[in-house]
């Protein structure tokens with residue numbers, strides 16, 4: 001039998017053997033354990049920067065320095081565990097967004113992915129120091145061709161440089177979603193519909209400027225065949241979150257992972273998050289209480305999110321997600337993708353990647369090209 005390999009993912013001079021990005025997952029779900037395991041398999045492992053101080057240092061949300069120090073340590077720890085490609089996910093909606101990005105540059109992560117907001121404002125000093133002379137690539141996460149156009153146009157004009165990679169996240173993803181509530185289940189906004197539009201948008205910049213910007217797609221990608229189908233639509237790779245939660249190496253507690261294994265399809269709900277965006281999560285008594293008007297009082301000495309009105313929010317999302325991460329699910333809740341109910345066991349990252357490769361090759365055999373013959 002001919003052996004095939006998945007196409008490599010090329011981001012400038014950076015090459016991932018497996019075209020899969022493990023999406024950054026806060027709070028404390030994708031840290032050094034998961035990111036290094038994924039990177040060791042030849043895919044791209046991503047550390048989530050959000051709430052890292054609360055998880056690592058067991059500090060409350062009032063300690064901003066714990067967050068910054070925690071992130072630096074986590075990047076160094078990840079590096080000590082892998083020679084593979086590691087990324088950092090930073091939410092634009094965070095008040096310490098720029099400080100976290102700065103740490104990513106200083107620690108020379110391979111890629112910084114910026115999402116949950118429009119990453120279009122950077123201090124000139126940061127642009128001069130890192131946008132051209134750093135080995136760190138820059139990625140943006142978008143959910144529409146409009147946002148893609150706005151970001152690319154702004155970057156070209158203001159920074160004379162474009163992002164190195166664009167990740168399109170569709171409405172089936174886990175965590176915060178870049179869609180209005182009514183768009184989430186509308187087929188006009190499905191990943192299969194928005195992906196070609198984003199690719200088209202990016203292409204217009206690529207052709208005019210004679211550059212290459214890979215477009216990656218995520219949100220609901222579950223099997224190797226899903227990867228094949230999305231790549232057939234023109235994506236250079238995929239971003240996956242939910243499947244990586246259900247791995248031994250994932251940095252969440254066993255209780256959090258078991259919550260995925262135990263859930264049913266109708267446990268997966270859309271919530272309105274204090275971040276100001278809808279989010280997909282696993283329903284539980286905590287969320288049912290929030291819906292019924294229960295308030296969980298909290299102090300907010302350090303406003304970690306630009307978009308959170310903590311005076312009106314019935315709970316602190318950073319505390320709720322941290323509690324869930326530690327397995328205290330009655331005091332918080334877990335984000336998840338729309339396919340979380342399909343998770344039936346916890347596997348190693350190696351087993352997961354093998355399964356995805358196999359599913360991809362089967363799809364190649366059934367439907368045609370895409371994979372390249374193995375060289376050895």
Ligand SMILES: Cc1cc2nc3c(=O)[nH]c(=O)nc-3n(C[C@H](O)[C@H](O)[C@H](O)COP(=O)(O)O)c2cc1C
Pocket residue numbers: 022023024025026027029048050089091115116141169172173174175176218219220221239240241242243245334335336337338339
């Ligand atoms: C538990 C969880 C936490 C997440 N946290 C973040 C985050 O902090 N920042 C972010 O950009 N995306 C976040 N995401 C989205 C993932 O990075 C990924 O893009 C998405 O889950 C892909 O969809 P899938 O879960 O269907 O594979 C999160 C997803 C999950 C499941």
